[in-house]
Amino acid sequence: MNLNVIIADYLNKQHARDLVFLLNTYALDPAGGGVELNSYAKENLVKELAKLPFAFSLLCYLENVPAGLVNCFTLFSTFQCKPVVNIHDLIVVDRYRRKGISQLLLNEVEKIARVKGACKITLEVLENNHAAKN
Numbered sequence: 001m002n003l004n005v006i007i008a009d010y011l012n013k014q015h016a017r018d019l020v021f022l023l024n025t026y027a028l029d030p031a032g033g034g035v036e037l038n039s040y041a042k043e044n045l046v047k048e049l050a051k052l053p054f055a056f057s058l059l060c061y062l063e064n065v066p067a068g069l070v071n072c073f074t075l076f077s078t079f080q081c082k083p084v085v086n087i088h089d090l091i092v093v094d095r096y097r098r099k100g101i102s103q104l105l106l107n108e109v110e111k112i113a114r115v116k117g118a119c120k121i122t123l124e125v126l127e128n129n130h131a132a133k134n
Helices: 013-028 039-050 101-116
Strands: 003-007 055-062 065-077 083-094 118-122
Touching: 003 101, 013 039, 013 055, 013 065, 013 083, 039 065, 065 101, 083 101, 101 118
Parallel strands: 083 118
Antiparallel strands: 003 055, 055 065, 065 083
C-alpha cells in the first residue's frame, strides 16, 4: 500500500481538482451533511484558500489516487500568545477508510503545528458526525 501525504499547492491544477473532489465527496457523505457542494464553492474554493496565508491543506494519495484531505487554518491563542492550528475538515473517502489515512493526516498536521510553534490543535466536528465525535 503506497500512501503519500503532501501539502497542497493551491496553484497546482491537479491539487485543486483533487481538493474539491475530496471535499465534495465528504459533503455528499451523511457525516458531511449529504448535500453536494454548490457550484460557487466548487469553482472558487481553492482560489479563495490561496488568498489566505493562514490556510493549509494536506492531500493523501493511495496508489496515486486522492484518498484523504485535511483543511487547516492557523489561528491565535491570546492566553498562550501562540498559534493554534484548527482542523476544519478531515476527509477520507469511504472506500479507503480503516487504512490509517486519517491518523497519517493528523500526524502530518501535528508536525506542521510543531514547526509553527502552535500551543494546540483543535478539531471541528459537525453536530451529526457521530463517528468523528467518538
